[in-house]
Amino acid sequence: MGVTCVCQVPVTEGKSVQQTVDVLHKKLEQLGAVKQGSFCVDCETYHATGNVTGQPTKLLYVMHNSETPLSCHALFEGGPCLTADGNFDVLMLKLKSHFQNAKGHKVECRGSRYRYCDFLIKVGTVTMSSSGRGISVEVEYCPCVVPGDCWNLMKEFMQTFLGSSVPELPSVFATKPEGLYAPADCVDTMNQYLELFNKLRKLQAPGSNVR
Amino acid sequence: MADVMNVGVNLEAFSQAINAIQALRSSVTRVFDSLKDGMKNKETLEGREKAFITEFQDNLQSVNRDLKSTWFRNNLKVVINIPPTLKSSSPHPVPSINTLLNITKNSESLCVRLVQVSLGKVLKAIVVMRSLFIDRTIVRGFNENIYSEDGKLDIWSKSQYQVFQKVTDHATTALLHYQLPQMPDVVVRSFMTWLRSYIKLFQSPCQRCGRFLQDGLPPTWRDFRTLEAFHDTCRM
Numbered sequence: 001m002g003v004t005c006v007c008q009v010p011v012t013e014g015k016s017v018q019q020t021v022d023v024l025h026k027k028l029e030q031l032g033a034v035k036q037g038s039f040c041v042d043c044e045t046y047h048a049t050g051n052v053t054g055q056p057t058k059l060l061y062v063m064h065n066s067e068t069p070l071s072c073h074a075l076f077e078g079g080p081c082l083t084a085d086g087n088f089d090v091l092m093l094k095l096k097s098h099f100q101n102a103k104g105h106k107v108e109c110r111g112s113r114y115r116y117c118d119f120l121i122k123v124g125t126v127t128m129s130s131s132g133r134g135i136s137v138e139v140e141y142c143p144c145v146v147p148g149d150c151w152n153l154m155k156e157f158m159q160t161f162l163g164s165s166v167p168e169l170p171s172v173f174a175t176k177p178e179g180l181y182a183p184a185d186c187v188d189t190m191n192q193y194l195e196l197f198n199k200l201r202k203l204q205a206p207g208s209n210v211r
Numbered sequence: 212m213a214d215v216m217n218v219g220v221n222l223e224a225f226s227q228a229i230n231a232i233q234a235l236r237s238s239v240t241r242v243f244d245s246l247k248d249g250m251k252n253k254e255t256l257e258g259r260e261k262a263f264i265t266e267f268q269d270n271l272q273s274v275n276r277d278l279k280s281t282w283f284r285n286n287l288k289v290v291i292n293i294p295p296t297l298k299s300s301s302p303h304p305v306p307s308i309n310t311l312l313n314i315t316k317n318s319e320s321l322c323v324r325l326v327q328v329s330l331g332k333v334l335k336a337i338v339v340m341r342s343l344f345i346d347r348t349i350v351r352g353f354n355e356n357i358y359s360e361d362g363k364l365d366i367w368s369k370s371q372y373q374v375f376q377k378v379t380d381h382a383t384t385a386l387l388h389y390q391l392p393q394m395p396d397v398v399v400r401s402f403m404t405w406l407r408s409y410i411k412l413f414q415s416p417c418q419r420c421g422r423f424l425q426d427g428l429p430p431t432w433r434d435f436r437t438l439e440a441f442h443d444t445c446r447m
């Protein structure tokens with residue numbers, strides 16, 4: 001697992017989500033990237049019930065990533081996270097009395113996976129309760145594990161197909177206690193998707209300028 | 212040449228080694244013969260199977276024994292005679308007969324050692340040393356395995372990443388560049404210093420074009436003298 005960067009790409013003015021995605025695909029293919037299948041990241045939200053009155057309910061996010069199909073990631077809002085095997089979903093059903101599934105909060109991000117040299121690029125559309133919300137781009141530089149080492153290199157690469165919408169260094173790396181030089185792991189990627197999903201959820205009501 | 216023969220090769224050991232190899236060949240042949248013949252007729256099927264398995268195990272054991280004894284006997288020094296034509300046409304400098312002579316005179320064994328080098332969180336290299344000389348090297352990523360499934364250092368599989376395949380190629384070129392047959396210690400030191408400059412593999416832009424990437428790869432070449440970073444296509 002290398003260093004990843006997940007970002008949102010704005011829908012081009014006067015274009016639909018699909019048209020904007022098509023332009024990104026074309027740019028990647030012109031660069032020499034080769035399509036290698038598809039990908040999917042999903043996220044279910046749970047409310048922790050039965051907490052002390054007066055305290056805000058904490059949220060628990062349970063996520064899957066087709067890149068690690070046998071694993072399940074559970075991220076506590078602002079707190080610890082864990083990676084378990086697929087049985088974790090069954091466990092969540094058993095914990096119904098403690099964690100309530102926030103229905104209609106399911107988020108999915110699906111799209112194509114491209115390989116360019118040692119880079120892995122995933123262009124996805126994010127949907128919430130079956131309405132399209134935005135476009136995500138994930139770039140992974142596979143040979144390097146240290147964000148602080150390869151960030152400038154990744155930025156240069158992203159510029160070639162994202163132009164001016166190149167993101168800042170993902171905050172998950174900067175806020176680690178060991179700093180930018182701690183090795184990246186798959187939870188860092190999930191945290192970035194979660195951040196993007198939450199941003200998109202707040203950003204716009206369903207169907208405003210999408211599609 | 213006559214000198215080499217006298218100093219380098221102990222004829223007695225040589226003939227012992229040949230005998231050991233012959234024994235190994237015949238025990239290996241026995242394994243395949245018994246497999247080819249299959250199970251011989253016995254009263255019961257069980258008896259047939261049992262006899263076959265016992266014979267197979269015995270045969271394998273003798274292969275094992277003969278193999279060990281071959282290794283033991285082969286601990287002699289053999290000087291390879293390099294044809295002069297190969298020497299002049301080969302792009303790779305070949306150690307001169309004099310060097311080989313020196314090794315045999317000093318009676319240092321030609322054993323192979325594997326040296327594992329980790330460079331920060333950037334790369335891992337396996338350096339294959341033959342006696343005091345670096346034979347070859349393979350470079351892989353920090354997050355790649357350097358052990359094969361049986362737990363031994365994997366000195367053959369190339370890195371899954373193009374960037375480290377390139378670095379491996381360049382390291383091979385560097386070994387030839389730093390070749391200094393009389394001073395193997397200097398070679399090791401120069402090579403390791405050169406390899407260390409890859410600590411900034413992902414951080415250094417190319418000293419010629421100023422960019423990080425060229426065809427998706429960072430500057431993978433390091434100048435042998437200045438250790439400056441260049442893209443493969445940007446080096447002078």
Ligand SMILES: [Zn+2]
Pocket residue numbers: 417418419420421422425441442444445
């Ligand atoms: Zn260059």
